Amino acid sequence: MAEGIPAAEFVRFADVSVVFGRGAASVQALQAISLSFAKGDFVCIVGPSGCGKTTLMQTLAGFLRPSTGAVSVDGQPIAGPGPDRGVVFQQPALFPWRTVEANAGFGPEMRGIDPAQRRARVETWLARVGLTEFRHRYPYELSGGMQQRLAIVRALVNEPVLLLMDEPFGALDALTREKMQEELHAVWRTSGMTVLFITHSVEEAVYLGTEVVVMSPRPGRIIERIAAPFARKEGDRDIRAIKSSPAFVAMRERILGLIWGMAEG
């Protein structure tokens, strides 16, 4: 970590605004967003459609330059996409002409990382998510859940300091979704990675996040930041037990109330 950067400002959005279009037809997607979080945090962003969640993530990924303000990671301003920030989308966005193995190793291959090291990393991660036996298959031969696991593995093989996920489980069925939540949680817990996670599901956000950021639309801004204790809870990790505990339900309902309030107002 660079000197002089407070630990709580590992990722920093400083007064970030994004305006699409010009003149009368312009739309303010984000208004003066200031948000920082520490290394190792799992930050979930929730909010109704149009609140700018994805836009916010895109400025951090480097796909989008803020109209005003700045985004930095570890004190370094974002100038464009980079392998230090892995990205996972709702659609797996895999390379269908590459095998599972070759998809997973895409990042290191492009970056010219030594093939032996690349193979080792790919093997480790594929084994971890149970894709080893499918390594010579093609993405279209995998189920939706397995495709999304591969997309996550592809990002992780690059060993990013930050993982950006834009509704990664949004297209999965409920059962697969919960299994993926458990797996992602396990990966985060053991790796200590920093994650920015965008979701529509408040339950998912409360379960996975160390912090839940609630945004409101038109223009997109942060209305509340809520620390969530469940991700770092030790001991029994039974997902159903956690999600049905009174504390969990209370927090979930509180956040849902905030979002419903916006919809009504």
Next chain:
Amino acid sequence: MRAERPAKAERFWPITLASVAILFALWAGVSVLGLVNPLFLPGPGLLFSSFIDLLFNGYKGYSLPAHIGVSLMRVALGFGSGAIVGTLIGLGMGAMPLFDAFAAPFVEFLRPLPQLAYLVLLIVWFGIGETSKIVLLFLTALPVAAIAARDGVRNVPRERIQAARALGASPGQIFRHVIFFSALPEIFVGARLAIGIVYATLIAAEIIAGSDGIGWLVFDAGRFLRSDYVFVGVLLIGLMGLGLDFGLRTLERRVVHWAGK
């Protein structure tokens, strides 16, 4: 999605077979009953004997395989060069808006131009040898391939490119490893379209100072109502076209096995 389900054409092959059989029966019936002047519709027997005659005695100085061979050579060179150059141009057009603005007028102008309109110009520019024939087929294949490749590049899912960028791929790597492969299914579709059109243009190409080629054979035989040769030639052209399309489809299934899945 994962369960292999045969395509419609494969499941309904008996209907395809029946349609061919009905057509054949109609043809044979009409000609056996003498309902049509054989000059207009030669019967199956005459066609077969004419085919054998062409096979053993050739046509106007060249054997039948030589006519077919020279036509295939022209199609291969004209289509091959047109598809490759067209694809390269189309990839450039899709990737570089400036180049697109530069090349689009030529490609769009060339595409609907009737080949017969500029046959004489081709002779003036390229002479009466193989060059003008191949250039005609080249010019026919090029715009089709270019437009398919351009659209292929334009249709690459944005998230696929973003994923590659986030994984650390350089712009050059993204083009070679992501955009090119993403466009490949459409490039193949364009190639199949192009070979169909090139095939239809073969006769036009071979009437440029011709004296060989299966397209010229059909054209020449038609001059004196040698309809038996015309039919044999047309059937051969059709079968060759099916064969080429089948070959291209097989190649397509192997190379872009992921397409449509």
Next chain:
Amino acid sequence: MRTGKHFNRRHVLAAGLGFGAGAAVMRSARAAAPPEARVGYFVETKPTMIAKSLGWFADAMNTKIAWSEMGSGAEINTGIAAGGLDFGLAIGSSPVAAGIAQGLGYQLIGMVDNIGPAEEMTVRASANIARPADFIGKKVGTPFGSTSHFRLMGFLAVNHLSQGEVTVLDMSPEQIVAAWKRGDIDAAYVWSPAKAEILADGGKVYETYKELDAAGYVIADLIVVRTAFARRYPDAVAGFLSAYGKALNLYVTDPDKAAAIIGKAAGVSAAVAKANLAEYDFVSLKDQLSADWLGPPGSPGKFAEVLHGTASFLVQQKSIRAAPPLAVFEKAINTTYLAKAVG
């Protein structure tokens, strides 16, 4: 091709109407005028154009004429075989020989011209072609299926040149001009205006027609009529020929006036028309009845042999499947209408 399509659509309908009308009036119609005559013709500088543009054909036949411009003699053959044409005007002897051999159901009723030197070999002056052997290794362009092609093949046969030694290329007249200008061909066997253009562009005449005419490779432009039409309307057919005779007579007596009319109809200057006309030997109707040409009614002249020879040659060329015996060609020549027209 454009005109072919045009005439197809219109004349399928016309054929139907003609048939209906013919059936209605039955036998009594034998001497009457046809409701319509459908003529396939070429736009060219020949006296036929006088009779066409001044309406003489229609007047002499006492009917209206549907004119269809054709691209080749083969198109006339197809048109008559399909029942969409009644007359073929100035169709080449090669397609006529093919048509008779194929039993297309038409009769040869008259001639327009003996082509003679009008279609001739033109060689590039710089190519040093003086003898038949000089053609070895040279490229010669000609429109396949035409009378010129037939002559050229005759030239090779008479001089024992094979198609391996001389490269014969199938080219339309405008392609010949283009290839000549590029220097891609050394010689061409073709008619004017293509012939005149390449002669003016470093070409010279290499005379073959006398030798070839003597060897039986006579070529001519002819008039044919659909047999069924001629049987029903013999007076109209005779009228058609007399209209042509009248036009030919104008050309013979006043060539300048004729050239002016023809040039206007063909879209060229009177001077060009006059020069083109001078290349052809327009055989008078009376001479056509001599034994040298079509012969008097019931006694076919030498031209039957020309047609038979042409057909035999076309069989060798695989242009047609088989040639019938001479008698079939003799039978296809019917000069009764011609005799009537001459009077």
